[in-house]
Amino acid sequence: MEHPDLPLLALTQGDPAGIGPEVIARLYREARHELDGCFVAGSPNVIRRALGFVAPGARHDDAAVVEITSPAQALQVAAPAIPVLPTGAAAGLPVIGRVDAAAGRMAADAVRWAARAALCGEIAGVVTAPLHKESLAAAGEPFPGHTELLQAEAALHLGRPLDEVPVRMMLANDELRTVLLSIHVSLRDALAAVTPANLAGTLSITHHALLPLLGRAPRIAVAGLNPHAGEGGLFGQEEIEVIAPAVVAARLAGFDAHGPFAPDTVFMRARRGEFDVVIAMYHDQGLIPVKYLGVEHGVNVTLGLPLVRTSPDHGTAFDIAGTGRADPASMLAAVRMARRLAARS
Numbered sequence: 101m102e103h104p105d106l107p108l109l110a111l112t113q114g115d116p117a118g119i120g121p122e123v124i125a126r127l128y129r130e131a132r133h134e135l136d137g138c139f140v141a142g143s144p145n146v147i148r149r150a151l152g153f154v155a156p157g158a159r160h161d162d163a164a165v166v167e168i169t170s171p172a173q174a175l176q177v178a179a180p181a182i183p184v185l186p187t188g189a190a191a192g193l194p195v196i197g198r199v200d201a202a203a204g205r206m207a208a209d210a211v212r213w214a215a216r217a218a219l220c221g222e223i224a225g226v227v228t229a230p231l232h233k234e235s236l237a238a239a240g241e242p243f244p245g246h247t248e249l250l251q252a253e254a255a256l257h258l259g260r261p262l263d264e265v266p267v268r269m270m271l272a273n274d275e276l277r278t279v280l281l282s283i284h285v286s287l288r289d290a291l292a293a294v295t296p297a298n299l300a301g302t303l304s305i306t307h308h309a310l311l312p313l314l315g316r317a318p319r320i321a322v323a324g325l326n327p328h329a330g331e332g333g334l335f336g337q338e339e340i341e342v343i344a345p346a347v348v349a350a351r352l353a354g355f356d357a358h359g360p361f362a363p364d365t366v367f368m369r370a371r372r373g374e375f376d377v378v379i380a381m382y383h384d385q386g387l388i389p390v391k392y393l394g395v396e397h398g399v400n401v402t403l404g405l406p407l408v409r410t411s412p413d414h415g416t417a418f419d420i421a422g423t424g425r426a427d428p429a430s431m432l433a434a435v436r437m438a439r440r441l442a443a444r445s
Contacts, residue, residue: 106137113142114229118416204235225408322359
């Protein structure tokens with residue numbers, strides 16, 4: 101049955117050696133009504149194998165997985181079949197639970213195809229199942245993860261240098277949102293990234309990304325870098341010399357920004373409703389509190405892209421891949437978030 105008004109979303113299969121294909125297969129079996137207008141970008145055989153993991157004994161043939169050649173055809177695929185648009189060159193099935201260059205290539209090809217389709221307006225958004233960074237590197241990809249790959253594709257599409265398409269990672273669940281100043285770099289490099297320009301960019305991206313989602317200016321809390329936000333300079337000067345001036349400049353620009361606050365309490369304050377989002381100074385500072393609340397509920401959103409992209413808040417989980425036990429809750433939350441964002445873009 102066709103649903104012409106539904107925004108088309110591509111679900112990229114993720115690393116075929118991990119749990120990404122399984123969580124997608126489980127969603128199609130257990131929450132098919134939530135996936136109207138969605139299709140899988142990847143390998144039909146990978147999805148057939150994943151169905152075998154989550155539903156042993158069920159049919160995993162052409163009736164269960166329908167190959168499509170364009171996103172619009174997904175609207176014509178009736179439940180319970182899974183529409184899959186093949187991406188990349190045909191390849192064999194990588195061994196489950198192992199780092200593999202072929203798996204990295206298949207995963208990257210799906211993301212690249214989906215990004216280009218979204219940038220061209222062929223689809224409304226992309227929901228990405230998890231990649232494995234080692235497999236991605238083994239495949240020769242120059243990008244450490246989704247965010248960097250998508251940023252490069254956006255810059256290429258817009259004809260701009262990479263540094264003119266700044267993006268930020270936001271992790272969100274029903275209780276907390278956090279935006280990261282830096283992403284996949286060493287801690288030493290992350291400290292060096294705490295600069296006035298990076299903070300100004302992060303504050304601007306966060307404000308403009310959440311404004312349509314909330315329907316008002318987001319209340320932004322900025323975490324300090326040092327213990328107790330530097331304690332007046334006793335434990336570091338970054339709060340005084342870099343972070344506080346950036347917050348003042350943001351407020352003068354009309355943003356509802358506050359801080360810097362002690363990083364060991366600001367996330368609790370946001371969770372209680374004092375703030376809509378916290379800007380964290382580095383990757384683990386921001387992700388630990390969100391993931392502690394439960395990775396099964398978290399959603400990764402890339403802010404600043406000229407396309408909608410969300411992802412579940414978990415990795416490839418090689419240790420349970422192939423068992424059919426992977427929880428699809430975070431993937432479902434990512435689909436729901438992508439729909440909300442697409443409706444407001």
